[in-house]
Amino acid sequence: MKRLSLTVRITVLLGMAVVLLVGGAALLMDQLVDHEVGRRMDSALLTQAQTLASLVSVGPDGLDVSDVLEPRPHQLTARSRDFWAVHCANGVAATSQPAPLIYPAGWLTSTSSEPTFAYLDPRHDTLRAVWFSFKADVESEENRTASTTMSCRIAFIHSRRAMNDILSAIDGILLSIPLLALLAVLLLSPWLIRHGLKPLATLGEAMRGIGPQLPGQRLQATGARELVPLVARFNEVLARMDDGIARERQFAGALAHETRTHLAELRALVEVEQRYPSQRSVHETLGEVGGIVDELQGTVSGLLLLTRLEAGIESMDLVDVRLGDLLAKQLDSVTSLLRQRRLQVDRQDDVDSVILLADRSLLDIVIGNVINNAVAYAPEGGCIGIRLQAQALTIDNAAPDVDADEVARFGQRFWSKHHGMDGHAGLGLALAGAAAVAMRLDLRFALDGGQRLHATLSWPERGASPSGPASASAGADPST
Secondary structure, X not given: OOOOOHHHHHHHXXXXXXXXXXHHHHHHHHHHHHHHHHHHHHHHHHHHHHHHHHHXXXXXXXXXXXXXXXXXXXXXXXXXXXXEEEXXXXXXXXXXXXXXXXXOOOOXXXXXXXXXXXXXXXXXXOEEEEEEEEEEEEEOOOOOOOEEEEEEEEEEEEEOHHHHHHHHHHXXXXXXXXXXXXXXXXXXXXXXXXXHOHHHHHHHHHHHOOOOOOOOOOOOOXXXXXXXXXXXXXXXXXXXXXXXXXXXXXXXHHHHHHHHHHHHHHHHHHHHHHHOOOOOOHHHHHHHHHHHHHHHHHHHHHHHHHHHHHHOOOOOOEEEEEHHHHHHHXXXXXXXXXXXXXXXXXXXXXXXXXXXEEEHHHHHHHHHHHHHHHXXXXXXXXXXXXXXXXXXXXXXXXXXXXXXXXXXXXXXOOOOOOOOHHHOOOOHHHHHHHXXXXXXXXXXXXXXXXXXXXXXXXXXXXXXOOOOOOOEOOOOOOOO
């Protein structure tokens, strides 16, 4: 089934809304007009009936209605007719000429002076009647100046046929005009909607030329307020795409550079052995080859892990890690190097135990690289300080040959103050910083006035939600 276009969908929805709203409004206006006209007609009908009642008097010869029987002009049409009937207590009665063909039910027994309204032909609503009782003057034949009153009843009937014709014409106008307006809206809606959606079409055309081959491109504001969030989200997607492409190119370039270096070293070793065989045993030669291969494998593995961490796709297994035990394990792994370089470790635990929710392997990378960095580059015979607090772990060592500008570069890929020393590729603290960010930890480095480098790993209070990803300033000279 072919999907409807956005223009057709909006047109259909708009048409339905206009039909419901305009149709409902037309019906409501019709009801209000009919009600208001009926109210005013009833008021005029009552006024006519009261006027007629005021002209009625009872004389010796019966009811005096000579003034009432005179013809009166009708403002609407000649089809408007009034009928009336008066009945008094002594049985004297009078009617209009011609007399009403139908009377209100119970009007002769009515004794209320309050007017009562009713339709005499409910099916057609053409005869509207009002009736009430009133007091009429009675004149005696002996003394015409003296008068008394007598209870009478009057029913006044008006034909609404002419007014109904007018209301029917008004109903036609109220229905036809909205229908014509609705038809015009439906005919104009597709063009109006296409014109209104022109910024969206412009946005689509602007996206046509954006691709990975031209990084850094962004969508420009279209001027339509509704499209501002959409443009912003698209630009965020483009920024993430550029970041991914940059990571991919950086990884490819770094991998090519590092593998080229190690492969060149390996090839040179093989060529030298072929042309100028040494007196070394095969075991020694293969051991050197294995060392180069191990360095190459470590570099590739480190690059892959660093790329996954920076891309946010490295899966983590968050568990409760006892930080004191992990720290002791890392210190045990560098015991021989501490003894070889005659380094002292001053460890201070301000709390008995710190349990951190983290990925154990990534936390090993963070703490292991920071400790190895301190052990590898602290001056021989110096002291490495370790302080464990409730919210932070600080490791410091003397760094007499490091300045503030170099501290700012800690954590950059393949940067090391002693690049190439002991086969290090300059990835250690870059990995540590990326792993800390992935676990929402904060790894920072600072150089104090006494030329001691402080590496501080901090974390939010247990149970508290960090405001965002932790920042990671990579550490001193990388150790892996």
